[in-house]
Amino acid sequence: xxxxxxxxxxxxxxxxxxxxxxxxxxxxxxxxxxxxxxxxxxxxxxxxxxxxxxxxxxxxxxxxxxxxxxxxxxxxxxxxxxxxxxxxxxxxxxxxxxxxxxxxxxxxxxxxxxxxxxxxxxxxxxxxxxxxxxxxxxxxxxxxxxxxxxxxxxxxxxxxxxxxxxxxxxxxxxxxxxxxxxxxxxxxxxxxxxxxxxxxxxxxxxxxxxxxxxxxxxxxxxxxxxxxxxxxxxxxxxxxxxxxxxxxxxxxxxxxxxxxxxxxxxxxxxxxxxxxxxxxxxxxxxxxxxxxx
Amino acid sequence: xxxxxxxxxxxxxxxxxxxxxxxxxxxxxxxxxxxxxxxxxxxxxxxxxxxxxxxxxxxxxxxxxxxxxxxxxxxxxxxxxxxxxxxxxxxxxxxxxxxxxxxxxxxxxxxxxxxxxxxxxxxxxxxxxxxxxxxxxxxxxxxxxxxxxxxxxxxxxxxxxxxxxxxxxxxxxxxxxxxxxxxxxxxxxxxxxxxxxxxxxxxxxxxxxxxxxxxxxxxxxxxxxxxxxxxxxxxxxxxxxxxxxxxxxxxxxxxxxxxxxxxxxxxxxxxxxxxxxxxxxxxxxxxxxxxxxxxxxxxxxxxxxxxxxxxxxx
Numbered sequence: 001x002x003x004x005x006x007x008x009x010x011x012x013x014x015x016x017x018x019x020x021x022x023x024x025x026x027x028x029x030x031x032x033x034x035x036x037x038x039x040x041x042x043x044x045x046x047x048x049x050x051x052x053x054x055x056x057x058x059x060x061x062x063x064x065x066x067x068x069x070x071x072x073x074x075x076x077x078x079x080x081x082x083x084x085x086x087x088x089x090x091x092x093x094x095x096x097x098x099x100x101x102x103x104x105x106x107x108x109x110x111x112x113x114x115x116x117x118x119x120x121x122x123x124x125x126x127x128x129x130x131x132x133x134x135x136x137x138x139x140x141x142x143x144x145x146x147x148x149x150x151x152x153x154x155x156x157x158x159x160x161x162x163x164x165x166x167x168x169x170x171x172x173x174x175x176x177x178x179x180x181x182x183x184x185x186x187x188x189x190x191x192x193x194x195x196x197x198x199x200x201x202x203x204x205x206x207x208x209x210x211x212x213x214x215x216x217x218x219x220x221x222x223x224x225x226x227x228x229x230x231x232x233x234x235x236x237x238x239x240x241x242x243x244x245x246x247x248x249x250x251x252x253x254x255x256x257x258x259x260x261x262x263x264x265x266x267x268x269x270x271x272x273x274x275x276x277x278x279x280x281x282x283x284x285x286x287x288x289x290x291x292x293x
Numbered sequence: 294x295x296x297x298x299x300x301x302x303x304x305x306x307x308x309x310x311x312x313x314x315x316x317x318x319x320x321x322x323x324x325x326x327x328x329x330x331x332x333x334x335x336x337x338x339x340x341x342x343x344x345x346x347x348x349x350x351x352x353x354x355x356x357x358x359x360x361x362x363x364x365x366x367x368x369x370x371x372x373x374x375x376x377x378x379x380x381x382x383x384x385x386x387x388x389x390x391x392x393x394x395x396x397x398x399x400x401x402x403x404x405x406x407x408x409x410x411x412x413x414x415x416x417x418x419x420x421x422x423x424x425x426x427x428x429x430x431x432x433x434x435x436x437x438x439x440x441x442x443x444x445x446x447x448x449x450x451x452x453x454x455x456x457x458x459x460x461x462x463x464x465x466x467x468x469x470x471x472x473x474x475x476x477x478x479x480x481x482x483x484x485x486x487x488x489x490x491x492x493x494x495x496x497x498x499x500x501x502x503x504x505x506x507x508x509x510x511x512x513x514x515x516x517x518x519x520x521x522x523x524x525x526x527x528x529x530x531x532x533x534x535x536x537x538x539x540x541x542x543x544x545x546x547x548x549x550x551x552x553x554x555x556x557x558x559x560x561x562x563x564x565x566x567x568x569x570x571x572x573x574x575x576x577x578x579x580x581x582x583x584x585x586x587x588x589x590x591x592x593x594x595x596x597x598x599x600x601x602x603x604x605x606x607x
Contacts, residue, residue: 093488124488131488
């Protein structure tokens with residue numbers, strides 16, 4: 001397959017406004033913020049984790065988690081530190097394999113295909129990732145995105161071939177208008193929020209099916225956070241997004257579905273309104289209510 | 294705020310022992326600056342006194358009369374040739390070693406062995422390296438690299454052999470500086486490249502080596518300073534000639550296979566310990582050598598400063 005060819009057109013999902021903001025759950029005296037969210041109906045299943053267990057040198061980090069990732073919606077993974085949410089996320093693109101002591105059991109599928117059967121480089125082009133720290137490469141803005149697009153083949157596509165794809169990726173990441181005049185500027189000169197959007201542009205440049213985000217706003221100021229969150233709302237139309245966050249407000253703002261993990265177990269999974277409004281498990285209720293974390 | 298909690302505050306209220314220590318630290322620093330300045334100024338004064346353009350552009354000639362013994366064009370060319378040749382060997386080898394150590398480093402015992410090997414090289418006196426080089430390259434099979442006698446005896450001496458042995462001296466500096474740059478790169482930057490579906494080779498080539506470029510340059514500049522300043526290796530392996538004597542007809546290869554000298558051996562030869570005993574010329578050549586090393590240090594400083602602005606949010 002030509003890596004520069006966009007994948008087959010993705011079915012657009014009609015997005016309608018949520019009828020009314022759902023009442024915010026127990027607040028413990030915090031300021032109540034009303035959030036209007038658009039609702040994304042569930043699309044086809046993109047990924048499926050089936051009884052996935054991950055251990056680091058015998059210590060179990062994720063314990064038999066089964067979870068679908070659907071096209072067109074944002075899945076927020078929440079839970080206290082060390083609950084395995086980042087490990088689970090990094091398993092979806094087999095990044096845990098970089099840790100020599102990590103062992104995985106269970107089945108993960110991308111579009112019905114076992115990810116272990118895919119070439120790892122191909123998997124990671126289809127399941128892209130954005131990290132906690134903005135980590136642009138020390139090259140120009142243009143080259144950062146072009147690096148993602150250039151296949152490691154002998155014949156590297158020239159600038160004229162890559163140019164429109166780079167611009168498109170920057171536009172979709174909402175960064176193009178700010179950097180259009182100096183695409184040759186070193187990427188590390190950008191502000192933190194811009195750097196993170198550049199990382200998003202880099203990740204979505206290859207038109208992946210799934211975008212993994214590991215606490216993408218934790219190193220950013222509130223204003224940049226708001227920009228990224230709005231961007232996540234835009235991007236989910238074309239992608240399945242999995243976001244790890246320890247910020248419950250953020251999970252509530254951006255998530256269509258929420259998975260609550262605790263000590264490696266998946267405690268609760270459901271639509272955001274249900275998990276925050278009427279959590280089924282006591283531990284979810286305690287965590288959301290601020291009893292621990 | 295009391296002086297004890299504010300290190301930048303006045304030291305008048307400090308205990309006597311602390312104040313004495315502080316004075317000692319100041320004295321040590323000032324003494325070092327004075328010594329360095331003294332060397333540079335003394336050499337500059339001597340250099341200005343004796344250095345003439347004619348010395349730089351004329352060949353050395355063996356003559357007891359110092360007015361006829363020529364200049365040091367050959368040692369200058371020899372220095373340039375050896376510095377470039379040796380760093381040309383040490384740079385790729387050192388960068389490759391550093392990349393292997395930081396990015397692969399498996400099996401662990403081999404990595405430890407390589408690390409100790411580099412450390413041993415760094416600690417070996419250059420005269421020992423020179424002696425080893427002499428024994429190694431004097432083997433019959435390696436005669437094509439060195440000067441040979443009429444009867445076919447391999448002398449194990451040539452400028453190329455100097456380059457090889459001196460590259461061992463620069464190697465630890467290149468490895469150390471490159472490793473430092475690679476280790477300073479956050480793990481998530483490597484992972485970002487892997488997460489884009491890139492192989493380890495592509496990540497090293499397109500991300501890590503560009504990141505470490507200032508460090509590599511620093512290591513090379515330090516290594517070049519070290520090579521330019523070494524005397525023992527060239528003294529033993531350079532063939533003991535002051536002029537560049539090509540061995541064979543091919544222009545550059547012949548010179549590399551032949552014998553010659555560098556500024557350091559020229560200074561030695563013209564110092565009271567050497568056979569020339571022409572201190573004026575030794576001073577002039579030493580001043581030039583000092584300039585070369587100072588320029589290399591300045592380059593290192595510039596590179597280090599230029600790379601400061603680059604950094605990730607931690």
